[in-house]
Amino acid sequence: MVSDRAPDREGDAARRDPLKRHLASVIANYRAEFGGGGDEAVRRDLAELLGVGGASPAVPPEPGIHESAEEVLAHFPKVVARCKKMVDLFRLVLKVAPTDATVLIQGESGTGKELIARSIHDLSHRRQGPYVAENCAALPETLLESELFGHSKGAFTGADRTTKGRFQMANRGTLFLDEVGDMSPGLQKKLLRALQEGELRPVGSSSPIKIDVRFLSASNKDLVDLTRKGLFREDLYYRLSPIRIELPPLRERGDDLLLLLDRITVDAARKCNRPEPPKLAPETLAAMGRYRWPGNVRELQNEVQRMIALADPGRPIEPRDLSPEIRAAGGA
Ligand SMILES: Nc1ncnc2c1ncn2[C@@H]1O[C@H](COP(=O)(O)OP(=O)(O)OP(=O)(O)O)[C@@H](O)[C@H]1O
Ligand SMILES: [Mg+2]
Numbered sequence: 554m555v556s557d558r559a560p561d562r563e564g565d566a567a568r569r570d571p572l573k574r575h576l577a578s579v580i581a582n583y584r585a586e587f588g589g590g591g592d593e594a595v596r597r598d599l600a601e602l603l604g605v606g607g608a609s610p611a612v613p614p615e616p617g618i619h620e621s622a623e624e625v626l627a628h629f630p631k632v633v634a635r636c637k638k639m640v641d642l643f644r645l646v647l648k649v650a651p652t653d654a655t656v657l658i659q660g661e662s663g664t665g666k667e668l669i670a671r672s673i674h675d676l677s678h679r680r681q682g683p684y685v686a687e688n689c690a691a692l693p694e695t696l697l698e699s700e701l702f703g704h705s706k707g708a709f710t711g712a713d714r715t716t717k718g719r720f721q722m723a724n725r726g727t728l729f730l731d732e733v734g735d736m737s738p739g740l741q742k743k744l745l746r747a748l749q750e751g752e753l754r755p756v757g758s759s760s761p762i763k764i765d766v767r768f769l770s771a772s773n774k775d776l777v778d779l780t781r782k783g784l785f786r787e788d789l790y791y792r793l794s795p796i797r798i799e800l801p802p803l804r805e806r807g808d809d810l811l812l813l814l815d816r817i818t819v820d821a822a823r824k825c826n827r828p829e830p831p832k833l834a835p836e837t838l839a840a841m842g843r844y845r846w847p848g849n850v851r852e853l854q855n856e857v858q859r860m861i862a863l864a865d866p867g868r869p870i871e872p873r874d875l876s877p878e879i880r881a882a883g884g885a
Pocket of ligand 1: 632667668669851
């Protein structure tokens with residue numbers, strides 16, 4: 554009987570698998586430096602180095618599970634947040650980022666969906682690869698199709714050369730499709746096929762191309778509601794949403810509003826060459842705290858820019874300096 558562990562089979566597997574190949578070369582170097590010692594000794598030393606087996610501590614804890622809130626936040630240097638809802642969300646991101654799982658990010662406009670997509674890429678094993686983003690609401694159907702899937706020369710008038718689509722550009726990296734709920738039915742079908750089969754057909758081409766991308770998408774529309782109304786394919790929704798991340802609106806993040814206000818004000822003052830950020834009167838802060846911020850962090854950024862542009866230098870920002878709808882929320 555031929556053993557499954559025949560040496561030539563193991564050799565083949567090692568050649569096929571880059572990690573095994575790398576380990577094989579580490580072991581060969583180890584042997585060259587420290588002499589024989591036999592397989593058992595090599596295995597024991599490797600296990601000790603990797604912290605598995607024997608008396609060594611068990612596998613290191615997964616990030617985000619045993620870490621304190623401060624440690625979790627440190628993984629997200631570009632995202633200003635501190636509230637429990639965001640820390641819980643970050644723990645989920647830390648769990649799913651290292652996997653290749655497809656993630657759907659939902660949340661109101663301006664809540665930071667794109668920022669979270671980028672963080673998932675940065676925390677994944679694909680971080681050295683490309684991160685490619687496309688906004689499905691920004692282009693008409695035919696243009697978006699060729700942007701995503703590419704086209705071959707002569708596919709349509711003006712296609713004077715073969716062009717790679719976003720899927721191919723994201724090869725070995727991450728592709729993020731924003732506003733995926735705005736995709737036309739025809740493109741939804743094509744996207745579903747590409748995700749199911751791991752390959753795509755550029756516009757005007759008959760030969761399929763294999764793709765290796767981690768797929769992320771986002772929408773500020775409720776996709777379940779769209780599927781109920783027949784505007785979004787249910788099968789595509791399930792493909793996109795093995796993992797769902799829901800960003801809370803700014804009004805549900807408690808004191809994160811003040812943290813963000815502080816950071817945005819400092820950044821905006823620097824950009825406008827103001828020597829220091831403007832001070833806000835207590836009534837101004839109260840009005841901002843009562844406002845619902847339907848446009849979330851983006852709306853807050855716009856409001857701060859407006860304040861800085863319109864305020865008189867040296868005078869604190871009063872409620873009358875705020876946009877009318879925010880002033881109204883403060884009862885002023
Ligand atoms: N927690 C945060 N900390 C710092 N900046 C943030 C945060 N959330 C959002 N932003 C900033 O607010 C702006 C809007 O964020 P982003 O584009 O990620 O939102 P979005 O949810 O994708 O919005 P839309 O639904 O309109 O596409 C960006 O400039 C982003 O950098
Ligand atoms: Mg966005």
